[in-house]
Amino acid sequence: MRFKKNKVWLAVDRSGSPIEQNGKVLIKYQLDQAHEYWVRKGNLKSLDSKPFKTHLPLKKLEADENVDPEGIQIFTDGASAGNPGPSGIGVILRFGHHEKEISEYIGQATNNIAELKAIQAGLQALKNTALPVQIFTDSRYAYGVLALGWKARANKVLVESIKKTMGKFENIRIIKVKGHAGHKDNERADFLATSAIKNHVFNV
Secondary structure: OEEOOEEOEEOEOOOOOEOEEOOEEEEEOOOOOOOOEEEEHHHEEOOOOOOOOOOOOOOOOOOOOOOOOOOEEEEEEEEEOOOOEEEEEEEEEEEOOEEEEEEEEEEEEOHHHHHHHHHHHHHHOOOOOOOOEEEEEOOHHHHHHHHOOOOOOOOHHHHHHHHHHHOOOOOEEEEEOOOOOOOHHHHHHHHHHHHHHHHHHHHO
């Protein structure tokens, strides 16, 4: 397929239909690269007038830690002391040499809610929706309901709100990283989340 004058590979299912989520489809610029992007379906065009018949499925990467240097990276984590209990979020936003941190107490919540709220806070802090965005999370739950199409049995309003916000971005991708495994930015996000809880408890 063609996307903004570039030849790209489109991810499809076994039937040959594009893998679609919130009106966006999954592409790669090169098959051997790690980066994948969710782009608006209407922005893709055929390379020629012939029907799109052949395909090569793209592997879903659950532990890809490669960073796109031209885009925005958001490293997120949520923490809950009690599950549910006092909760906090930690977010690191990075674009080139620019970096911003968020450490915020969110009140009584479950760990899943805290993980989702961290992602939501990161997205809401962005104003430019045209740049590629990578969201890193160690939450299997958040990755599942936001990237894999899992049906949210709880937190439905929050999940739908985040999906709606994600839909405003041209290129967006959620990447699952392994928690507490020495990933520097993930560990920093965890520190910011737990610090928000500790600071609130000690200041009350």
